Amino acid sequence: MKRDPPHPVVHVEYPDWVDSVVDWKEAYPTDEERMRLAIAVARANVERATGGPFGAAIFEAPSGRLVAVGMNSVVRLNNCALHGEMMAFMMAQQRVGSFTLNAPHLPVHELFTSCEPCAMCLGATLWSGVQRVVYGAARQDASRLHFEEGPVFPESYQYLEERGIRIVRNGLRDEARAVLEMYRARGGKIYNG
Amino acid sequence: MKRDPPHPVVHVEYPDWVDSVVDWKEAYPTDEERMRLAIAVARANVERATGGPFGAAIFEAPSGRLVAVGMNSVVRLNNCALHGEMMAFMMAQQRVGSFTLNAPHLPVHELFTSCEPCAMCLGATLWSGVQRVVYGAARQDASRLHFEEGPVFPESYQYLEERGIRIVRNGLRDEARAVLEMYRARGGKIYNG
Numbered sequence: 001m002k003r004d005p006p007h008p009v010v011h012v013e014y015p016d017w018v019d020s021v022v023d024w025k026e027a028y029p030t031d032e033e034r035m036r037l038a039i040a041v042a043r044a045n046v047e048r049a050t051g052g053p054f055g056a057a058i059f060e061a062p063s064g065r066l067v068a069v070g071m072n073s074v075v076r077l078n079n080c081a082l083h084g085e086m087m088a089f090m091m092a093q094q095r096v097g098s099f100t101l102n103a104p105h106l107p108v109h110e111l112f113t114s115c116e117p118c119a120m121c122l123g124a125t126l127w128s129g130v131q132r133v134v135y136g137a138a139r140q141d142a143s144r145l146h147f148e149e150g151p152v153f154p155e156s157y158q159y160l161e162e163r164g165i166r167i168v169r170n171g172l173r174d175e176a177r178a179v180l181e182m183y184r185a186r187g188g189k190i191y192n193g
Numbered sequence: 194m195k196r197d198p199p200h201p202v203v204h205v206e207y208p209d210w211v212d213s214v215v216d217w218k219e220a221y222p223t224d225e226e227r228m229r230l231a232i233a234v235a236r237a238n239v240e241r242a243t244g245g246p247f248g249a250a251i252f253e254a255p256s257g258r259l260v261a262v263g264m265n266s267v268v269r270l271n272n273c274a275l276h277g278e279m280m281a282f283m284m285a286q287q288r289v290g291s292f293t294l295n296a297p298h299l300p301v302h303e304l305f306t307s308c309e310p311c312a313m314c315l316g317a318t319l320w321s322g323v324q325r326v327v328y329g330a331a332r333q334d335a336s337r338l339h340f341e342e343g344p345v346f347p348e349s350y351q352y353l354e355e356r357g358i359r360i361v362r363n364g365l366r367d368e369a370r371a372v373l374e375m376y377r378a379r380g381g382k383i384y385n386g
Contacts, residue, residue, distance in 0.1 A: 008261070008287035010205035016201070021310045068201070079283050080320040081274065090272050094201035099271045099384060120316030123343045127273040127313065127385050141358045151352035159344035191292060192320050 006151040012082065012090055018069065027064040033061055034112045035136055037069070042084065042179045046188065051146070053183035056084035056113040058092040059169040060100070061132065064165040065107065067101075068092035085113050085121040089128040098168040102129030110134070114176045115142050116169075119150030121187050126160055133160075133179040136176025145184050148192045196313040201350065205275065205283055206244040211262065221257040222249075228329060230262070233372040235277065235372045238264040239381065245340070246376035249277035249306040251285040251294070254325065260294075261285035278306050278314040282321040295322030297348050303327070307369045308335050309362075312343030318340045319353055326353075327361040329369025339375050341385050 020043040028034045034057060041055030052072035059066055070088030074080055088111065093099055101109035110132035116139045117125060125133055139149045157167055214237040221227045226249060234248030245265035252259055263281030267273055281304065286292055294302035303325035309332045310318060318326055332342045350360055 007207055007211070008284050010203075010283045010287050012203035012205070014200055047314035074292045074320075078286050078290055080286060080292050080322070081279055081283055081317055086274055090203045090274055091201050093271050093273060094203050097271055099267045099273050117348070118316055120313050120320065123311055123313030124274055125309075126341070126343050127267075129273070148319070148320050151346075151349035153344075153346060153348060155346060156312070161246055174386075 007056055012073070012077065012087060014069075014143075015045075015048065015071070015076065017044055017050070018055065019049050022066070022069055024066060026066070028059055028066060029064040031134060031168070034064070035134060037066070038112040038114045039136060039172060039175050039179060041069050041071050043070070043182070043193070046179060046183045046186065051076050052191065053179045053188065054084040054113070056088040057110060058109055058111055058130065059090050059109040061110045063107065075189060080192070081120065083118060085111060085117055086124055089124055093128070100127070101130035102131065106129050107115055112171070114179060116149065117152075119152050119156070122142060122152055122156055122160070125165065126163065131164065132166040132168065133169045135169065136172050138173065139150070139168060141173070141177045142182055145155075145180055146190050168176050198377065201231065201375040202270065205266070205270065205272075207262075208238075208241065208264070208266075208269065210237055210241050210243070210317065213243070215259070215262055217259055219251055219259075219351065221259060224327060224364060226359070227252055227257070228327060229368070230259070230321070231305040231307045231340060232329060232365060232368050232372060233259060234262050235266050235369070238373070239376045239379065240374060242271050244356045246372045246381065247277040247306070247308050249281040249383055251281050251302055251304055251323065254301040254303045256300065261288055268382060272386070276311060276314050277316055278304060278310055282317055286321075293320070293322035295324065306363070307372060310345075312345050312349070315345055315349055315353070318358065319356065324357065325361065329364050329366055331363060334370045334373055338373055339383050
């Protein structure tokens with residue numbers, strides 16, 4: 001039984017500026033360099049007007065090799081799930097060919113994100129297989145722009161930590177916050193206010 | 194600056210059995226018919242061995258018109274985010290061309306899901322724009338198979354309800370649970386245990 005129109009197909013792709021902002025060949029040995037990349041992706045997303053002021057990156061922890069980035073693509077791709085972190089998880093898993101980054105043959109992976117994850121992204125963090133999360137701006141920095149973060153509680157973080165995921169807060173918070181402010185100054189869309 | 198290999202592209206598509214299970218033309222006037230479709234999708238996903246025992250469907254509430262279905266596709270598509278509910282949200286938004294199903298020009302939408310949403314899917318529910326969620330099997334039914342549900346608390350539901358989303362629990366729970374049991378009996382993979 002066929003319907004018309006045909007079934008939708010969801011394509012998740014980077015915006016075309018990604019290679020001008022992301023150096024895929026370089027290693028990112030320190031937390032600071034890793035966070036700076038996540039923030040650079042967030043900033044480019046605002047400057048190029050391709051989405052909300054949020055960026056993320058996934059690295060192999062020991063080597064600092066970059067596996068994937070993600071930038072908020074909710075409005076660009078008409079998809080409420082495409083927060084920066086979600087896109088980074090999907091792209092990383094596509095690249096390694098595994099639904100978890102914690103597969104036995106893989107090195108330890110970690111997520112850097114320019115802002116504290118929302119409820120959806122925090123849940124996905126658990127399924128993603130990353131072992132460590134570092135975030136920049138805090139929930140209240142996003143809330144000041146009227147971005148919603150959803151039902152995240154102290155117990156939510158505790159739940160992840162009890163399952164071996166380390167959480168590091170407020171990495172380069174001022175730089176991350178500056179991207180949020182830039183978005184506000186430009187009158188950027190608050191798509192989930 | 195180009196890297197090799199080229200950037201991954203994530204494609205989210207239905208498995209090829211979808212039209213043999215889903216009647217896209219029919220209207221689904223009652224909650225029971227809507228839930229039965231979500232469960233049928235879950236069951237087919239197990240029978241055809243295309244994923245975990247979870248299915249979802251999104252309807253226009255007033256007319257009962259089917260907008261999208263979703264089936265767990267985590268293993269099939271190497272993507273930890275592709276729970277049944279997430280796929281349903283993405284497909285529905287792609288179809289209507291909006292990042293929210295709560296856009297002013299759209300009728301009220303609702304989600305039917307064969308099992309209580311995990312933390313990620315509950316967060317996404319808030320961003321999706323659906324105004325009502327009906328679920329079948331409960332968290333503890335999934336936990337018995339060692340499926341994790343993540344950090345979901347009573348306050349999580351309260352958070353959604355305070356924002357106007359109605360939650361209806363345990364619709365056709367026994368039928369929904371039977372699909373979970375069928376998956377267990379077949380030795381299905383527990384991909385997030």
